[in-house]
Amino acid sequence: MLKAAVIGGAGFIGRRLCEALISRGDSVAVLDRTPVGRELTSQGVTPILGDLLNENAVSLACRGTDVVFNLAGALGRWGMPVEELETANTMAPGFLVTCMAGMAAGRVVHVSTIGVTGPLPDGVDASEDYPPNPVTDYQRTKFAGEQAAINAHEESGVPLVIVRPGFVYGPGDRHKLSLFKTVAKRRMMLVNGGTSRLHPTFVDDLVSGLILASEKAPGKGEIYNIAGPRSVATRELVETIADALGVPRPNKSLPEGTLLRMAGVVESIGRILHKEPPITRSRVKLLSESYACSTEKARRELGFEPKVDLVEGVRQTVEWYRKQGLV
Numbered sequence: 001m002l003k004a005a006v007i008g009g010a011g012f013i014g015r016r017l018c019e020a021l022i023s024r025g026d027s028v029a030v031l032d033r034t035p036v037g038r039e040l041t042s043q044g045v046t047p048i049l050g051d052l053l054n055e056n057a058v059s060l061a062c063r064g065t066d067v068v069f070n071l072a073g074a075l076g077r078w079g080m081p082v083e084e085l086e087t088a089n090t091m092a093p094g095f096l097v098t099c100m101a102g103m104a105a106g107r108v109v110h111v112s113t114i115g116v117t118g119p120l121p122d123g124v125d126a127s128e129d130y131p132p133n134p135v136t137d138y139q140r141t142k143f144a145g146e147q148a149a150i151n152a153h154e155e156s157g158v159p160l161v162i163v164r165p166g167f168v169y170g171p172g173d174r175h176k177l178s179l180f181k182t183v184a185k186r187r188m189m190l191v192n193g194g195t196s197r198l199h200p201t202f203v204d205d206l207v208s209g210l211i212l213a214s215e216k217a218p219g220k221g222e223i224y225n226i227a228g229p230r231s232v233a234t235r236e237l238v239e240t241i242a243d244a245l246g247v248p249r250p251n252k253s254l255p256e257g258t259l260l261r262m263a264g265v266v267e268s269i270g271r272i273l274h275k276e277p278p279i280t281r282s283r284v285k286l287l288s289e290s291y292a293c294s295t296e297k298a299r300r301e302l303g304f305e306p307k308v309d310l311v312e313g314v315r316q317t318v319e320w321y322r323k324q325g326l327v
Helices: 012-023 055-062 082-100 137-156 177-184 203-216 234-245 256-273 281-286 296-302 310-323
Strands: 003-007 027-032 046-049 067-070 107-111 160-165 167-169 200-202 220-226
Touching: 003 012, 003 055, 012 027, 012 203, 027 055, 046 055, 055 082, 067 082, 067 203, 082 107, 082 137, 107 137, 107 203, 137 160, 137 220, 160 203, 167 203, 167 310, 177 234, 177 310, 200 203, 200 310, 203 220, 203 296, 220 296, 234 310, 256 281
Parallel strands: 003 027, 003 067, 027 046, 067 107, 107 160, 160 220, 167 200
Antiparallel strands: none
16 A cells, blocks of 8 residues: 555546545555545545645645655636746745655656647657756746655656646546537537547546556656547547537638637637636647657557547546536
């Protein structure tokens, strides 16, 4: 039985990870600024309400643990100040690894994103050694967080593994809900015909990869891409969502430049009204730029094997959304 701490365990991926660890018989503590809820505490999770940049809170959660999973971070919502991204995504990872040095604890598994590569050329599935070229504030702060964690690992000797997930989705996820709702309402507009590629990753496959990384990686600052069985064109993703929802497949498309100009106008109105707009430039970019990765290293070194294909994963996600009355 492992003693684990999950930083950011109240979030979508964190909850799923906690449930998987508890089901194995592991002891789990959660450090989060948000209460984890009765569904996890009733399963035996120890909740610790606090901030990752508070050393006392980190000590309460992490001292004596075998592994600490760091899922804390800011996703870069519309209108979020870059300073908030820097605090959560850049400062916190290095601080955590440094704190661990004096806590008689094991390794840190830090969760980053495949997006640190920046947009990829057509046909490229980036490996872990693909030259990073982050272009958004979110990508830049996540990449800087990787570097901060690696620097702290090299200075402290605390074992470290970095996991870069693909486009994560699944039951419990509200971040991708807007995409599903747009398709459900038949308002989906493809960008450039939907030819860009994403790498859908069902949350349970990511959780499996995180646990494997905690058990099998050497802990010397290795980086692993963890993603679904294959990358897909954006058109295939939204068509699969439409099929699961039982609505017509989206067939309207506009060029990226046109949609970016439209989004810029709508964002300006949103700032005046202090309301998040229905379309943003970042969402247009998400649907027009390619982010795919190779998982060969994780398969070879960790034994990672994603099990949930896109059709089944989307079906389960839509079923959960419907049970919650969200679509």
